[in-house]
Each structure stands twice: as structure tokens, then as C-alpha cells.
Amino acid sequence: MIQPPDESQALAALSALSESTRLRILRFLVARGPQGAPAGEIGEAIGFSSSRGSFHLGVLARAGLVTATKSSRQVIYRADTVAIGALMGYLINDCCGADPQIVACCSPAAACRPQGES
Template sequence: MEERQALLSFGALSQETRLRIVRALVIAGPEGMAAGSVAEKVGVSATNVSFHLKALEQAGLVRQQRASRSIIYTASYDALGELVRFLMEDCCAGHPEICAPVGASKVCCAPEIAEKV
């Protein structure tokens, strides 16, 4: 990931509602969620969630697909993974033991994350 894309992604995530949306979509998994369900999950109006989903989609962090009469939103796991890699690629400074705790942590798919959103 290039720095410009990282800045765009971090800019999109630097707003509370957008961060909550991404976390909710990550938890929803590849099945995703309809915009109305996302709005309900994060506690905002349908109009408000549409505004934020558009910004997240422009940053490449969220994807949409039509399913019948609904638009289903999913997290872009590839883009989120690239963002994490961007942060971590220089962290070890030639000392992999520094990053070992991060790589060994069970952050992904932890039940306590689902409870916080």
C-alpha cells in the first residue's frame, strides 16, 4: 500500500461512525449487511449511514453489491489487511522479536470485539 492510499484510509477511519461501521462489517463477515441493518447496528439514521458508507467505499475499505432490491455492504478485507501491513512493515527495524507479540495475538475474530460494537 502506498502512503497516499494509507492516508485516505486513515482519514476515512478517523471518524467515530465510520470506524464503528467498518468494525460491524468485519464482524458480519463475507455475508455483509444491508445499509439499514448497518444503520441500526451503529445507531444512526439511514441517511447518515449512507453518507458514511460512501466515504468508506471511496477509500476502498468497504464494498457493495446488489442482492435483489437491497445493497449489501461488506468490509474489504484485502484493503484492511494492506492497511495493517502498511503499519507493521517497518515496525521491527530488523528485530522480528519486537513484532512477535502482535503476530501471536488472537485479535482476529475475538468474541470480545463483537461485544464492543
């Protein structure tokens, strides 16, 4: 059954993505693939203290963009690509009515101009 995330889920996800540390974490985890990475390693790669990392990873997890699974004394975080895809689908199709100009930008080879550039 096709069911988009509801608005409040989408808002939580967008809010989670709108912070530079968290965007970097997500980039890192997507690049890692299904294997994910433990909190400490993410912190070392990106550069933040354990409490700061815990805070940001918690925001991402509560927003549903990453999953956290305990593995002995570590916590492995993984990007939830299905959730991320659902957010994209919500934005493109539900919020933007699948506007062709917007949809066109989503393919890897898309030639979309940056915002506010001539």
C-alpha cells in the same frame, strides 16, 4: 506480486478509520464476515439516519475498506479484509520498518500496554 497500498490510499483509509461511527461500522462488518449487511441493517444496528449512513458508508467504500454491491433494492456492504490487511501491512512494514516491538503486538495474545499508561 507483493505491492503495498500507496501512501495516498493509506491516508484515505486511516482518515476513514479515524471516526467513531465508521470504526463501529467496520467492526460490525468484519464480524458479519463475507455475507456482509445491507445499509439499512447497519444503520439500525449502529443507530444513524439513512443520509448519515450513506455518507459514512461512502467514505469507507471510497477508502477501499468496504465494498458495496447492489442486490435488488438493497445495497450490501462487506468489509474488504484484504484491503484492511494491506493497510496493516503497510503501516507495520512500510511505515514502521517492521519494528519488532510493533510486530509483537499484532498477535492475538500480544501483551501490549495501552498508549500513555504507566
